[in-house]
Amino acid sequence: MLTRMEELLLLVVWRLQADAYGLAVRRRMSKLLGKQVSVGAVYVPLERLAKKGLLETWESEPTQERGGRRKRFYKLTPKGLAALNTVRQLHEQAWDGLPDLAFGH
Numbered sequence: 001m002l003t004r005m006e007e008l009l010l011l012v013v014w015r016l017q018a019d020a021y022g023l024a025v026r027r028r029m030s031k032l033l034g035k036q037v038s039v040g041a042v043y044v045p046l047e048r049l050a051k052k053g054l055l056e057t058w059e060s061e062p063t064q065e066r067g068g069r070r071k072r073f074y075k076l077t078p079k080g081l082a083a084l085n086t087v088r089q090l091h092e093q094a095w096d097g098l099p100d101l102a103f104g105h
Helices: 004-019 022-033 039-051 077-093
Strands: 054-061 072-076
Touching: 004 022, 004 039, 004 072, 004 077, 022 072, 022 077, 039 054, 072 077
Parallel strands: none
Antiparallel strands: 054 072
């Protein structure tokens, strides 16, 4: 089972596709959550997801505009896609047949 943060990170990586590198993932998560997300809140779970085999990672060649640093890229593995599908099915089953929520009414 995925945590909510892991689920969101996998979805962000999937949405970004070829542009899914650390900083882009962090920016997208911050936008999605409506608040600044710390470096550790993104990179630690991304590495955990890679160790679980849900993400594939690789580094770009060093670039001058990045001061000779590399970008770390992420891509969903088939196992990662399967995990997202499982979570989606679980959400759909849990919500199935429930009325729309009308807060305050």
